[in-house]
Amino acid sequence: MIKADNVSVKFGAVKPLDAVSAEFHDGSIFGLIGSNGSGKSTLLRVMAGIVKPDCGSLTYNGISVWENDLVKQGIIYLSDEQYFMPHCSINDMKQLYKSLCTAFSEDTFKKLRDIFKLDCDRKIATFSKGMKKQASIMLGISARPKYLLCDETFDGLDPVVRHLVKRILAEESAERQMTTIIASHNLREIEDICDTIGLLHKGELLFVRELDDMKLGLHKVQAIFDENFDADQLRPLHILRYERRGSLVTFVVRGQEGEINEFLRAKSPTFFETIPLTLEEIFISEMEEKGYDFGKLIY
Numbered sequence: 001m002i003k004a005d006n007v008s009v010k011f012g013a014v015k016p017l018d019a020v021s022a023e024f025h026d027g028s029i030f031g032l033i034g035s036n037g038s039g040k041s042t043l044l045r046v047m048a049g050i051v052k053p054d055c056g057s058l059t060y061n062g063i064s065v066w067e068n069d070l071v072k073q074g075i076i077y078l079s080d081e082q083y084f085m086p087h088c089s090i091n092d093m094k095q096l097y098k099s100l101c102t103a104f105s106e107d108t109f110k111k112l113r114d115i116f117k118l119d120c121d122r123k124i125a126t127f128s129k130g131m132k133k134q135a136s137i138m139l140g141i142s143a144r145p146k147y148l149l150c151d152e153t154f155d156g157l158d159p160v161v162r163h164l165v166k167r168i169l170a171e172e173s174a175e176r177q178m179t180t181i182i183a184s185h186n187l188r189e190i191e192d193i194c195d196t197i198g199l200l201h202k203g204e205l206l207f208v209r210e211l212d213d214m215k216l217g218l219h220k221v222q223a224i225f226d227e228n229f230d231a232d233q234l235r236p237l238h239i240l241r242y243e244r245r246g247s248l249v250t251f252v253v254r255g256q257e258g259e260i261n262e263f264l265r266a267k268s269p270t271f272f273e274t275i276p277l278t279l280e281e282i283f284i285s286e287m288e289e290k291g292y293d294f295g296k297l298i299y
Contacts, residue, residue, distance in 0.1 A: 001023060001024065001025055001026055001060075001061055002023070002024040002047060002058070002059070002060055002147065002179065002181075003022075003023050003024075003057075003058070003059050003062075004020050004021055004022045004023075004043070004046075004047075004056070004057075004058050005021055005056050005057050005058075005059070006019050006020070006021055006055060006056035006057075007019070007020045007021070007043070007046060007053045007055070007056040007057070007058055008020070008053060008054055008055040008056055008203075009039075009042055009046065009051060009053050009054055010054050015203055016037075016039040016042040016203050017039045017042050017043055017046070017053070017203045018039075018202075018203040018204050019055075019056070019204070020039075020043060020056075020200075020203070020204070020205045021056075021205070022198060022205055022208055024179055024181060024196075025179070025196075026146075026177050026179050027173055027174070027177035027178070027179060028173070028179055028180075028195050028196055029169065029170070029173050029179075029180045029181075029182065029193055029194045029195055029196075030179070030180070030181045030182070030194060030195075030196045030197075030198065031182050031184065031187075031190040031191075031193075031194035031196070031197045031198070032044075032181060032182065032183040032184070032198050032200060033183075033184055033185065033186075033187055033190070033197065033198070033199055033200070034183075034185065034199060034200035034201055035185055035201070036185060038185075038200040038201055038202060038203070039200050039202070039203040039204075040151070040183035040184075040185075040200055041079075041080065041151050041183065043183075043200065044077060044149045044151050044181065044183055045077070046058050047065065047075070047077075047147075047149055047181070048065070048072075048075055048077035048149055049065040049066050049067070049068065049071070049072050049075070050077070052066050060074070060075075060147070073101070073102065073103075074103075074145055074146035074147055075145055075146070075147045075148075075149065076101075076140040076141075076143050076145035076147070076148050076149065077149040077151075078136050078137065078140050078148070078149065078150045078151060078153055079136075079151050080151040080152040080155065082132045082133065082135070082136045084124045084125075084132070084135070086125070087123060087125065088123070088124055089120060089121050089122055089123055089124060090113075090118060090119075090120040090121075090122075090124060090135050090138065090139070091120045091121055093124070093135070093139055094109060094120075094139065094142070097139050097142065097143050101143040101144075101145075103143060103144040103145070104142055104143050104144065105142055105143075105144050106142075108141060108142045108144060109138065109139075109142035112137075112138045112141060112142060112168070113138065115164060115168070116134045116137075116138055116161070116164075118131060118134060118135060118138070128156075129156040130156040130157050130158060130161065133153070133155070133156050133157055134157070134161060134165075137153065137165055137168075141168060141169075141172060144176065145178065146176075146177075146178060146179065147178070147179045147181075148169070148172075148178055148179070148180045148181070149181050149183075150169075150180065150181065150182045150183065151183050152183065152184055152185070153165065153182060153184075154184065154186070154189045162189070166192065166193045169182075169193060170193055182194065187279055187280050187283065188278075188279075188280065191211075191278065191279035191280070194211065195210060195211055195212075196208065196209070196210050196211065197209060197211060197214070197279070197283075199283070199287070201292075206287075206290075206292070207286070207287065207290075209286075211279070214279075214282050214283075214286065215277070215282065217254055217255060217256065218240075218252065218253075218254055218277060218282060218285065219252070219253055219254075219255070219257055219260060219274050219277070220250070220251075220252050220253075220274065220275050220276070220277045220281065221249075221250070221251055221252075221253060221260065221264070221272060221273070221274055221275075222248065222249070222250050222272065222273055222275060223248075223249045223250075223264060223269045223271065223272035223273075224247050224248055224249070224269055224270040224271045224272070225247060225249060225267070225269050225270065226247070226270070227247065229247075229249070229267075231244070231249075233267060234251065236263065237253050237255065237260065237263060238253060238254040238255055239251050239252070239253050240252045240253065240254060240285040240288065240289055241284070241285055241288065247270070252277065252281065252285045257274060260274070261274070
């Protein structure tokens with residue numbers, strides 16, 4: 001388990017992380033979201049042992065990562081800006097990884113090479129941005145880390161490759177209990193792979209919830225009422241968001257679906273249905289309930 005305890009970082013007058021505390025459990029896929037400059041990359045660098053916190057601690061199973069080569073053996077950090085040795089091919093970089101990562105797997109490398117279909121003898125400097133991302137993912141996963149830290153991993157990947165990467169991350173996390181942390185400013189990119197989500201804003205971790213808990217008891221309802229219908233008639237329900245366009249009423253409500261349906265039937269709507277919420281809609285509702293404008297937090 002990774003544990004951040006009151007982690008703060010300052011760069012001069014700038015404080016990218018401010019008293020961040022969180023736990024990241026083994027085998028989970030954690031989505032770390034936030035707008036540009038919210039502190040996501042800095043937190044990943046602290047987790048990777050690249051940046052030392054000015055306050056607090058970052059530990060792996062109780063052991064500090066800072067200047068600890070034994071702990072770092074189990075960590076791979078995939079930066080948003082890939083760096084490869086000058087004039088190297090993927091095969092050249094593979095030899096470097098093998099010399100540094102004792103768990104590096106040739107079998108995994110060959111499997112990913114066949115999936116991504118990159119020319120492993122070609123100079124990486126001639127690759128496109130998306131191809132470089134694929135190369136870093138190939139090498140990182142082949143190292144078979146226990147902890148994989150991904151910074152904007154899906155940026156620059158086409159939809160087909162994006163789907164492949166998500167499938168590979170899910171399989172590795174399930175099969176080897178690998179802990180994957182994905183930092184992104186795009187909630188839609190991670191909603192179908194992560195089991196836990198955290199929201200960073202101006203260096204503060206505002207929100208950490210498991211997706212199943214977020215979805216539990218939260219419903220989106222569309223209903224058609226006659227022109228005399230008034231929103232006050234829904235007052236007994238725990239309404240988080242409400243919108244009306246003519247006779248169509250749309251609202252997000254917290255509670256048990258059966259009880260909500262029974263209540264609405266008593267109001268004799270012309271039509272109503274409960275439809276699934278997207279992760280973005282769930283976040284908007286949760287954050288608005290806490291008094292935040294979600295649009296300003298993430299975009």
